[in-house]
Amino acid sequence: MKLHAIEAGNFKLDGGAMFGVVPKVLWNKTNPADANNQIDLAARCLLIEDGNRLILIDTGMGNKQSDKFFGFYNMWGNFDLEHSLKQKGFSKNDITDVFLTHLHFDHCGGAVSWNNSRTGYETTFKNATYWSNENHWNWATEPNAREKASFLSENILPIQESGQLKFIETTNNPLINHSELNFGVLFVDGHTEKQMIPHIKYQDKTIVFCADLLPTAGHIPLPYVMGYDTRPLLTLSEKDQFLKEAALNNYYLFLEHDAHNHIITVKETEKGIRLNEVFSVNDIL
Template sequence: MNLYPINAGNFKLDGGAMFGVVPKSLWQRTNPADANNMIDLTARCLLIEDGKRLVLIDSGMGNKQTDKFFSYYFQWGDFNLDSSLKKYGFTRDDITDVFLTHLHFDHCGGCIQWNKNRTGYETAFKNARFWSNKNHWQWATQPNVREKASFLKENILPIEKSGQLKFTSIPEGDFLEKSQLGFDIFFANGHTDKQMIPLIKYKGKTIAFMADLLPTVGHLPIPYVMGYDTRPLLTLTEKEKFLSMAADNNYYLFLEHDAHNEIITVKHTEKGVRLNETFVATDIF
């Protein structure tokens, strides 16, 4: 098995929204804001090469939205999905599976693109299966008012129309489920319903793709919860459970949205679970 970090693009979001009720005087210590109160973020995906299977976890925002849409997210840097794949000798057509932690636009937008004459949409990975779960799919296609702006129909419905959509199993009791792709999934419901956190066994290590359960290093303290979370009190419980498990078992936490920290480990302290070590992906992969 080989693992590759894939940078699908950098962007910015409002720091207050990213940290909810936490005062700026606290969160700016780890995530400094610019003059517009925006903080640096990224869409760091993960590519898993395992035999004949090439699995991409999440796909970033994509490039089909309008200039007005992208102007809200202050994109920066030269990274994109295609150049990142090319760096490791791959193209979109090589991808066999796209695993979507959840269907917010910054995680699944890259799955769908315009067709050649821009009259409609098509999948950006023509040879891939797209993995979600039934509960989250229903949640995303019948969105609540709070999340409606994050679940864009043009990102989601063409996947189903393509016939390439697959659903992974949902645990009946415990929070962990073995996926059809060979890795375990931690299901979390605080950010959005049935978000999936992959746990990948790699050379004796466990790599946890953190998605929006832990967006950045700055979100390690349990009360530091995004304003975007639909059930923030549930996020508190899920973060505490997962981070304790990560500290106990020395998980390597792959951070999808932290623009400046790729992988971390955590440890137990008197103040709770805190940062242990920081790594770049080449240190681990």
């Protein structure tokens, strides 16, 4: 097995929205805001090369939205999903599986592209199976008012229409082992219904793709919960349990949204779980 970090683009979001009720004077220490009160964020995907499978976890925002749409997120840097894949020696048609942690636009936008005539949409990865779960799919296709702006039909419905969609079965056990994809999946419900967090056994390590359970290293303290989360108190308890397990088992936490800290470990302290070490992707993968 080989793992590759795939940078799908950098953007910015309002720091207050990213940290909920936590005052700026606190979160600004770890995630400094610009003059517009926005903080640097990444869309860092993970590519798993495992035998004859090439599994892409999340796809970033993509490039099919309008300039006005992207203007809200102040895109920066030169990263692009397709170019990042090419840098690793792969093309879109090489991808066998696309695993979507959840269907918010910054995680699944790259999964669907314009067709050649720009009259409609098509899946970006023609030869891939797209993985979601039925609970989350129904949640996203019949969105609540709070999340409606994050679930864009053009990012979601073409996947089902293509016939490439498959559901991972949810169980009463929050952590399952998906034998076909060869990694564990943790289901969490605080950010959105049935977000999926991959746990990958790699060499002698467990790499956890944290998605929006832990967006950045600055979100480690328990009260640091995004304003975007639909069930913030549930996020708090899910994060508490997850971080304790991460410290106990020395998980390597792959941060999808942290523009400056790629992979971290955490440790138990008198103040609770805190940051231990920071690694670049080249140190670990």
